[in-house]
Amino acid sequence: MILDLIYPRRCPVCGGVLPFGESGACPDCAGELSFVAQPACMGCGKELGQSGPGRFSQEEYCPDCLRCRRSFSGGIALLNYNDAARKVMAGLKYKNQREYADFLAAEMTKRHGRQILRLGADALVPVPVHKRRRRERGYNQAELLAKGLSRRLPIPVKRLLLRVEYTEAQKKLGYEARQKNEERAFRAVHAARIGRALLVDDIYTTGATAEACTKALLSAGVSQVFLLNMAVGISRR
Numbered sequence: 190m191i192l193d194l195i196y197p198r199r200c201p202v203c204g205g206v207l208p209f210g211e212s213g214a215c216p217d218c219a220g221e222l223s224f225v226a227q228p229a230c231m232g233c234g235k236e237l238g239q240s241g242p243g244r245f246s247q248e249e250y251c252p253d254c255l256r257c258r259r260s261f262s263g264g265i266a267l268l269n270y271n272d273a274a275r276k277v278m279a280g281l282k283y284k285n286q287r288e289y290a291d292f293l294a295a296e297m298t299k300r301h302g303r304q305i306l307r308l309g310a311d312a313l314v315p316v317p318v319h320k321r322r323r324r325e326r327g328y329n330q331a332e333l334l335a336k337g338l339s340r341r342l343p344i345p346v347k348r349l350l351l352r353v354e355y356t357e358a359q360k361k362l363g364y365e366a367r368q369k370n371e372e373r374a375f376r377a378v379h380a381a382r383i384g385r386a387l388l389v390d391d392i393y394t395t396g397a398t399a400e401a402c403t404k405a406l407l408s409a410g411v412s413q414v415f416l417l418n419m420a421v422g423i424s425r426r
């Protein structure tokens with residue numbers, strides 16, 4: 190509590206200082222965050238949106254997961270990646286707002302904790318950043334998220350993945366090229382005794398990173414991988 194006086198808590202969306210003793214988003218921003226609602230994709234966890242009359246009633250997967258086969262067994266996502274979520278992630282990744290990881294981990298646990306526990310996972314595995322980027326930033330945001338989850342759920346954090354290649358921003362590349370790059374970028378270490386792993390990341394967009402990490406874990410002997418993502422791109426339907 191004394192720390193709250195020295196370092197006042199901030200709203201993770203607008204960055205405004207919160208009244209003493211409060212946490213989470215401020216009243217102005219709380220309504221801007223859009224938490225993923227059911228039905229969600231059985232693959233990546235993306236919200237599937239309103240079904241047209243009879244049109245998507247049988248559908249359990251988003252168009253992207255239907256189009257490309259995924260190696261992960263399923264996923265849970267917390268926020269739809271709208272402007273408010275973008276601000277939270279930008280603060281966490283680029284503005285040294287490490288405490289936003291705690292807000293996200295708390296919301297994930299509150300909303301999906303029981304579902305996560307039912308998966309019976311052996312480890313929370315953060316998606317790694319390259320050591321060069323870690324040095325620049327001072328931390329890996331996925332690791333902060335995994336630690337925040339591990340403080341609330343009885344699942345240990347295991348750093349089973351290494352990012353061995355430094356990949357520049359890949360936004361301009363198509364999915365296939367990006368996928369190839371990503372698959373060279375990760376390597377798993379000491380994974381053989383892990384049955385089920387939860388891969389933790391901040392944002393899920395194309396799924397290329399999640400897929401590459403999953404393949405690395407599976408090839409190192411992990412039996413199943415599920416995703417926990419704090420934000421997920423909104424389906425282009």
Ligand SMILES: [Zn+2]
Binds near residue numbers: 200203214217
């Ligand atoms: Zn705010």
Ligand SMILES: [Zn+2]
Binds near residue numbers: 230231233234235250
């Ligand atoms: Zn999906």
